[in-house]
Amino acid sequence: xxxxxxxxxxxxxxxxxxxxxxxxxxxxxxxxxxxxxxxxxxxxxxxxxxxxxxxxxxxxxxxxxxxxxxxxxxxxxxxxxxxxxxxxxxxxxxxxxxxxxxxxxxxxxxxxxxxxxxxxxxxxxxxxxxxxxxxxxxxxxxxxxxxxxxxxxxxxxxxxxxxxxxxxxxxxxxxxxxxxxxxxxxxxxxxxxxxxxxxxxxxxxxxxxxxxxxxxxxxxxxxxxxxxxxxxxxxxxxxxxxxxxxxxxxxxxxxxxxxxxxxxxxxxxxxxxxxxxxxxxxxxxxxxxxxxxxxxxxxxxxxxxxxxxxxxxxxxxxxxxxxxxxxxxxxxxxxxxxxxxxxxxxxxxxxxxxxxxxxxxxxxxxxxxxxxxxxxxxxxxxxxxxxxxxxxxxxxxxxxxxxxxxxxxxxxxxxxxxxxxxxxxxxxxxxxxxxxxxxxxxxxxxxxxxxxxxxxxxxxxxxxxxxxxxxxxxxxxxxxxxxxxxxxxxxxxxxxxxxxxxxxxxxxxxxxxxxxxxxxxxxxxxxxxxxxxxxxxxxxxxxxxxxxxxxxxxxxxxxxxxxxxxxxxxxxxxxxxxxxxxxxxxxxxxxxxxxxxxxxxxxxxxxx
Amino acid sequence: xxxxxxxxxxxxxxxxxxxxxxxxxxxxxxxxxxxxxxxxxxxxxxxxxxxxxxxxxxxxxxxxxxxxxxxxxxxxxxxxxxxxxxxxxxxxxxxxxxxxxxxxxxxxxxxxxxxxxxxxxxxxxxxxxxxxxxxxxxxxxxxxxxxxxxxxxxxxxxxxxxxxxxxxxxxxxxxxxxxxxxxxxxxxxxxxxxxxxxxxxxxxxxxxxxxxxxxxxxxxxxxxxxxxxxxxxxxxxxxxxxxxxxxxxxxxxxxxxxxxxxxxxxxxxxxxxxxxxxxxxxxxxxxxxxxxxxxxxxxxxxxxxxxxxxxxxxxxxxxxxxxxxxxxxxxxxxxxxxxxxxxxxxxxxxxxx
Numbered sequence: 018x019x020x021x022x023x024x025x026x027x028x029x030x031x032x033x034x035x036x037x038x039x040x041x042x043x044x045x046x047x048x049x050x051x052x053x054x055x056x057x058x059x060x061x062x063x064x065x066x067x068x069x070x071x072x073x074x075x076x077x078x079x080x081x082x083x084x085x086x087x088x089x090x091x092x093x094x095x096x097x098x099x100x101x102x103x104x105x106x107x108x109x110x111x112x113x114x115x116x117x118x119x120x121x122x123x124x125x126x127x128x129x130x131x132x133x134x135x136x137x138x139x140x141x142x143x144x145x146x147x148x149x150x151x152x153x154x155x156x157x158x159x160x161x162x163x164x165x166x167x168x169x170x171x172x173x174x175x176x177x178x179x180x181x182x183x184x185x186x187x188x189x190x191x192x193x194x195x196x197x198x199x200x201x202x203x204x205x206x207x208x209x210x211x212x213x214x215x216x217x218x219x220x221x222x223x224x225x226x227x228x229x230x231x232x233x234x235x236x237x238x239x240x241x242x243x244x245x246x247x248x249x250x251x252x253x254x255x256x257x258x259x260x261x262x263x264x265x266x267x268x269x270x271x272x273x274x275x276x277x278x279x280x281x282x283x284x285x286x287x288x289x290x291x292x293x294x295x296x297x298x299x300x301x302x303x304x305x306x307x308x309x310x311x312x313x314x315x316x317x318x319x320x321x322x323x324x325x326x327x328x329x330x331x332x333x334x335x336x337x338x339x340x341x342x343x344x345x346x347x348x349x350x351x352x353x354x355x356x357x358x359x360x361x362x363x364x365x366x367x368x369x370x371x372x373x374x375x376x377x378x379x380x381x382x383x384x385x386x387x388x389x390x391x392x393x394x395x396x397x398x399x400x401x402x403x404x405x406x407x408x409x410x411x412x413x414x415x416x417x418x419x420x421x422x423x424x425x426x427x428x429x430x431x432x433x434x435x436x437x438x439x440x441x442x443x444x445x446x447x448x449x450x451x452x453x454x455x456x457x458x459x460x461x462x463x464x465x466x467x468x469x470x471x472x473x474x475x476x477x478x479x480x481x482x483x484x485x486x487x488x489x490x491x492x493x494x495x496x497x498x499x500x501x502x503x504x505x506x507x508x509x510x511x512x513x514x515x516x517x518x519x520x521x522x523x524x525x526x527x528x529x530x531x532x533x534x535x536x537x538x539x540x541x542x543x544x545x546x547x548x549x550x551x552x553x554x555x556x557x558x559x560x561x562x563x564x565x566x567x568x569x570x571x572x573x574x575x576x577x578x579x580x581x582x583x584x585x586x587x588x589x590x591x592x593x594x595x596x597x598x599x600x601x602x603x604x605x606x607x608x609x610x611x612x613x614x615x616x617x618x619x620x621x622x623x624x625x
Numbered sequence: 626x627x628x629x630x631x632x633x634x635x636x637x638x639x640x641x642x643x644x645x646x647x648x649x650x651x652x653x654x655x656x657x658x659x660x661x662x663x664x665x666x667x668x669x670x671x672x673x674x675x676x677x678x679x680x681x682x683x684x685x686x687x688x689x690x691x692x693x694x695x696x697x698x699x700x701x702x703x704x705x706x707x708x709x710x711x712x713x714x715x716x717x718x719x720x721x722x723x724x725x726x727x728x729x730x731x732x733x734x735x736x737x738x739x740x741x742x743x744x745x746x747x748x749x750x751x752x753x754x755x756x757x758x759x760x761x762x763x764x765x766x767x768x769x770x771x772x773x774x775x776x777x778x779x780x781x782x783x784x785x786x787x788x789x790x791x792x793x794x795x796x797x798x799x800x801x802x803x804x805x806x807x808x809x810x811x812x813x814x815x816x817x818x819x820x821x822x823x824x825x826x827x828x829x830x831x832x833x834x835x836x837x838x839x840x841x842x843x844x845x846x847x848x849x850x851x852x853x854x855x856x857x858x859x860x861x862x863x864x865x866x867x868x869x870x871x872x873x874x875x876x877x878x879x880x881x882x883x884x885x886x887x888x889x890x891x892x893x894x895x896x897x898x899x900x901x902x903x904x905x906x907x908x909x910x911x912x913x914x915x916x917x918x919x920x921x922x923x924x925x926x927x928x929x930x931x932x933x934x935x936x937x938x939x940x941x942x943x944x945x946x947x948x949x950x951x952x953x954x955x956x957x958x959x960x961x962x963x964x965x966x967x968x969x970x971x972x973x974x975x976x977x978x
Contacts, residue, residue, distance in 0.1 A: 046968045177968035222965035236958060238951035240943035241714045260961075264953045272939045274950055276714040281740040285707040288700070288737070292711025295698060296676070296719070297944030299951075300711060314701050408962040411955040415948055449944060450676040450696035451716055458672075460689055460697040472689070 021089070021209045023053050023078035027160065028088035030095045030102045031153070034066025037094065039178060039189070040153035041072040045403060046174035047166050048076055049223055052215040056082040057403040058596060063248070063341045069098045079527075080217060082404060083520035084596040089210060092156045093118055103127075111163075111208045113156055128208045130200070132159055137195040142188060151192045158196020163204065165212045168197060222408050226399035229370040230329060231257035232409065233377015234301055235264065238416055239327075241293035241300035242277045243286040245308060248341050249397040250331040253303045283308035287315040287328065291390075294325040295461060297421070297449035299381045303329035306348055307338065309355065316390055317356025318463045320486070323436070323445065325384035325391075325419070332396040334594040343594025344397035346516050347566035350574065352392050353544050359483060363493045364544040365393045368519035370404045372542070376498065378412060385419035387493055388447060396565070398596040399517040420446045427454040435459040435470040436482065443489030490545055497543035502553055508535040510606065511557030515541035515571060517596065518563055524599035525563075529606060536606070541571065546578050554579050560586045561609065563602050567592040633669030633865070641666045643690040648683055653805035653831030653846075654753045658690045660808050661722065661751075664815035665692060668863065675720045676712055680705040680734055683760050684726035684753035684831070692722075703734025706741035709748045710932075716942035717933050720819060721747065727754040731767040731786040738788070742795045744932045745823040749815070752788055752826070753805070755833040756844040763836035774841030789923055790909045792826040793902055798929035799825035800905065802920045804849050805832070810920060813861035813888070817922070820863075820882040823931040830918065849918060856899075856908070856921030858891040882927050890922060899925050 027044070031037035041057065048055045054077050062068035075085060090111040093099050096118045106112060108126040116133045123129050134155045138148045161171050171193055179186040230253050234242070242261070244254040258277055266273045280286040286302040293300035304312070309330050319326050330352055334345035353364050363383060365376045376393050384391040427433060427448070433456045436445045445468075448457035459470040466482070467473045514522045519540055526536055539553045554560055554575065560582070562572035569588030576583040589605040591597040629637060641662045646655050665675070672694035679685035681702035688697045700708045709721050730738045730752050741748065756769040765773075768788070769781045792800045799821040803811045811829065818825035830849050832838050838845045843852075857878075862868050864885030872891055880888040880899070890899065898904050905924035912919040939946070964970055 042968075174968060178971065180969065220966065222962055223968065224965050228965075232958075232961065236952055238946075238948060240946065240951060241711060243711070264957055265951070266937075267939075271937050273937055274939050274943065274946055276936050276938060276943065278710065278714070278744075280707070281736055284704060285710075285737055285740065288704045288707025289711035289714070292678075292698070292708035292713075293715040293944075294711070295708070296712040296715035297942075298711075298715035300715070315704065318701055408966065409958065411958050412952070416952075448696075449716075450712065450719055451673060451942070451944075452696075453673045455672070455694045458694050458696055460699065462697075462699040463701060464699070 019209060019211055022211050022213055023076055023215060025076055025089035025210050026085050026087070027074040027076070027090040027092065028102070029072045029092040029156070030098055031070055031072070032066075032095050032097070033062055033064050033068045033070040035094070035153065036150035037070070037072065037153045040157050041074065042403070043171060043174045043178060044157050044160065045074050046177065046223070047161065047170040048074070048212060049218050049405065050170045050173060051166065051212060052218045053078065053212060054080040054082070054217050054405060056405060058084055058398070059402060060595075061342050069095050076212065078215060081520070081524045081599070083524055084598045086598050086600060090160070092160070093120060094153070094156070111210065113159055130159060130163065130204050132156070132196065132199060137199055138192065141191045141195060147188065151188050154189045154192030155196035158193040159200040159204070161193070162197045162200035163206060163208065164210055218405065220408065221405050223403050223405055224370050225252065225401055225403055226367070226370050226373040226395050227253035227331065227401060228256045229373035229409070230303075230377045230393070230395065230400070231260055233374040235260045236412055237378035237381045238299050239301055239381065240275050240298045241290065242275065243280050243289040243300070243302045245280050245283045245286050245304065247305045247308050249333055249401045250303045250305045250308070250329065252401060253329060253331060283311040284315065287312040287326065290326045290328070291315060291319050291324050294384070295449070297451075299385070301327035301329065301381075303331065305331050305333050306335045309348060309352060313356050316362065317358055317360045319390040320356065320360045320362060321358070321463055322461050323388040323447070324461075325388055327380040327384050327391055327393065329393045329395065331400040332394060334592070340594045342397065344517070344596055345566060345592070345594065346394075346396060346518065346564050347570065347592070349394055349544070349566070350570035352394060353574070355392075361490050361545070362389065363387060363391045363490070363497055365391065365498060366515040366542055366544070367393065367395055367399065368516050368540055368542070370399070370406045371409060373399065374409045379498065382417040383493075383496060386417050386496060387444060387489060388419060389489070394516065396517050420444060422446050422448050422452075422457060424452055424454050424457070427452070427457045430456070433457055434468045436466065436485075437468040438485050438488070442492045443485050443487075444492060494545045494547050497545070497547060499547045500542055500549055500553070501540040502549060503538045504556065505535050505537045508537045509557060510534065510559045510561055510610065511537040511539065511553060512606070513539045513541060513560060513562040513571070513575070514564065518565055521597045521599045521602050522563060525602035525606070528599060528603040532603070532607060534607065534610060544574070546575070550575070551579055554582050554586070558585060559613065561589055561606055562586060563589045563597070565591050565597050632666055634671050636666070636672070638662065638666045640672070640694060641692055643688070643693040646690045647686065649835050651834040652683070653755060653833070654684050654687050655690075656805040656808070657751065657753055657811070657829055657831055658687050660811045660815060661691045663808070664812045664819070667812070668816045668819050670720065670819065674718060675722060677722050677724070678705050678709050678712070679724045680726070680729035682726040682729045682758070684724055685729055687724050687753070688722070703729050703732070704737055705729070706734065706737035706746070706748070710741060710744065710746050713746050713748070713932070714938070715944040717938055718942050721749065723748050723750045725750065725752050727752060727756060727766040727768040728758045730788055735786070739791065739795060742792050742797045742824050742826065745796070745798065745929055746932045747823055749818045749821075749825045750827065752828045753831040754788070754828055754844070755831050755837050756842065757833050757837045759833050759836055770843040773843045776836050776839055778841070787909060787913070789826065789828045790906065793905050793909070793924050796929065797826050797924070798823045798926040800924040801826070801922045802828045802830070802918070804830045804853055804918070804920055806846065806849065807853070807920065810855060810859055813859040814922065816861040816863070817859075817882065817886075817888045820884050820886045821927060822883055823929050852916060852918045854912065854917040854919050855893060856897045856919055856923070857893055859922060860889040860891070862887040862889060880925050880927065888922065888925070897921070899923060
């Protein structure tokens with residue numbers, strides 16, 4: 018079989034704001050329609066227009082969706098980065114070059130397709146601005162013809178995207194057609210890369226994690242949404258607003274069963290969520306690292322006063338402003354303990370768009386059950402890139418509103434105490450404002466309080482309350498999403514990963530297996546650790562935690578969880594802001610395994 | 626009414642009490658607390674429909690001291706407005722009484738205060754204003770007047786922030802200034818504020834007996850009594866009572882609130898029109914120049930659309946909506962999934978490019 022059949026990456030180098038997004042998603046969709054597993058990653062600058070941007074389409078007959086470091090096909094549309102982009106291409110690769118761009122000499126072992134794009138655009142439109150936007154469709158046509166995408170598939174994808182704008186549709190069609198014709202007549206096929214129909218995408222959807230999270234919130238019954246715009250989180254709330262307006266506003270009366278507020282900052286955003294959660298609404302906000310930092314004080318308030326709240330953090334790489342358009346998993350330790358004092362929060366770690374949807378719902382159930390802020394940690398790679406997935410199922414169950422006492426409940430009770438641990442699970446009962454029975458009234462405060470919510474500075478009462486909150490977090494271990502574990506009885510190495518790292522792990526484990534190294538795998542879905550996590554650690558002599566941050570934050574949390582096993586917990590860390598790739602993982606694990614076999618290196622600890 | 630008398634809600638005045646105050650004896654805030662209790666009793670507020678909110682500081686402790694049958698929320702410093710906004714969105718039926726101080730509102734909370742007013746969230750926002758940070762022992766707040774001194778003699782050279790002027794500038798539909806020592810003025814203002822459907826700002830000068838009741842302070846009892854310049858005498862006539870016209874014609878102005886109640890303003894000296902933003906801003910400016918303290922209803926626009934109107938919220942509180950009203954049916958999800966499968970009707974993905 019041709020090793021390059023349905024297995025390569027296309028890297029498109031363009032300029033931000035040049036309209037290449039439409040072209041790239043048409044290409045991606047067309048391949049998807051052919052039944053071939055495909056994924057798209059957008060590498061974009063913190064800029065509106067003018068800076069370099071890249072879009073990578075990975076085609077994988079094996080169904081791998083993670084980023085690869087190497088690309089086989091390059092489309093050169095940006096003169097600024099052309100030299101660098103071309104230099105990165107290995108021998109045997111294909112370079113589609115906009116002839117207008119002055120490129121350096123390209124070695125003969127690269128296959129170059131020179132395309133006179135401006136000339137091809139001339140007959141299509143005289144509008145200079147439109148020419149600049151639509152020129153991207155030329156490379157779509159060229160690639161489609163050379164790689165074997167049926168023209169009808171491109172048309173279908175184009176039609177889906179631009180069907181409502183007939184003029185734009187016709188223009189784009191013409192450009193695809195021009196590229197196609199030029200490739201067919203002027204560019205004899207010299208490369209080995211080929212696309213052929215498969216049946217691996219039937220029924221599947223393509224969606225970004227942020228859209229999936231928005232759908233989770235929609236079907237989770239969110240009523241109050243607050244936000245402050247920030248990349249890479251904004252698209253979650255923006256798509257949620259779209260869905261809410263369409264599905265939760267009465268078309269006859271114009272009345273809404275939701276409220277969305279663009280707050281003045283992230284402090285106000287979480288304040289509104291806490292106010293709404295306190296008053297009984299399902300409330301959420303979504304942000305990224307800098308916003309999380311601002312929310313710290315209120316997060317501790319929510320923990321201590323025990324108010325349900327859902328906070329999404331679409332992680333980008335820090336510290337500080339960092340690289341606002343690059344991905345990361347470096348907020349996990351901070352968010353878990355966000356705020357001063359002994360504060361701990363449940364943190365959900367979605368690893369797929371499906372998780373984003375499910376956790377988008379489940380976070381509300383958990384927040385209301387546990388009466389505490391629940392954080393959902395996605396990241397830019399998961400949140401803003403296109404992922405293939407099975408369609409999302411409609412929720413089978415209703416919702417869990419937690420321990421809320423109504424007037425009817427109160428009538429049967431001799432008394433109500435807001436912070437009394439009646440059930441022994443650390444979770445007290447609450448009432449919401451509007452409750453008629455005066456017994457149900459209480460005063461919410463961030464200062465020291467006793468079981469009846471009265472102010473107190475008593476050392477014993479303080480310690481008792483904090484112990485109960487710790488008990489509540491222990492209860493959370495049994496309620497948060499459980500890890501997914503694939504044990505291998507013959508493996509010595511047990512891998513651990515979470516979030517978007519998962520996709521590189523699937524592929525890396527196959528690579529390791531091919532290299533004769535068997536591994537167990539635990540995909541972590543939440544903090545605090547479920548009981549199954551500790552027993553997994555016990556089963557492997559070496560634990561390798563793979564994550565996308567500099568310091569190995571979850572590896573550290575695991576060492577704290579099981580100090581006796583700390584020595585066997587090793588850490589592989591990827592922190593460039595680019596999504597992690599499988600080869601990085603398998604290389605690191607193999608190097609670690611080799612080092613472990615050499616006694617001296619093992620004593621020093623190679624990775625840490 | 627006698628202490629045993631029942632109001633419209635069938636409650637006695639004592640039913641509106643809270644726990645015992647822990648503030649200094651003679652603190653202006655205690656008088657405001659008393660005013661709130663009396664006004665709430667006279668207005669016949671149903672305690673379960675009220676929620677009390679505050680930030681941090683001496684003033685922010687006071688919600689514990691009134692309306693013990695209402696839910697309360699003592700938030701973090703300067704952030705009560707966001708809590709109030711969220712509580713309102715969750716349950717639009719609640720009457721929110723927010724208590725804040727000059728430190729809580731004019732410094733750390735100035736941003737949230739401005740945005741609450743700008744959105745016109747229905748909250749009765751009471752600023753207990755004494756010009757000092759009491760709980761941290763007497764530092765200046767941002768409302769201290771130029772030339773005012775601390776107890777230790779330090780002089781404030783910085784311009785004061787006038788929360789009423791800011792509220793008027795931001796289009797607030799109910800702005801009043803009063804004095805903790807003038808219950809006759811404060812109570813009807815509070816009752817009128819309860820009837821206002823948007824943000825009602827009441828800046829109440831409330832002397833700090835421990836740190837700012839000395840000769841160098843412009844917010845001491847003596848200074849306030851000397852400089853107090855009321856704009857009018859105020860009566861509040863609830864919707865369920867007839868207006869008794871016992872004023873001479875031409876001597877009063879009346880404002881009818883949306884619930885049918887009336888604010889009756891009896892002229893004192895110059896006629897003051899509280900429906901003019903320009904007049905309100907001018908009154909504050911000239912008072913500052915003349916070192917006078919104008920008190921009364923500075924500005925009222927009872928028809929200003931509130932945040933609730935703007936969002937077109939359902940009549941039922943969002944917090945009480947049943948699952949079937951907030952979870953779209955399966956057919957909706959199926960249609961969305963179909964769209965994501967075919968790409969039909971989807972725009973380009975987010976991000977650059």
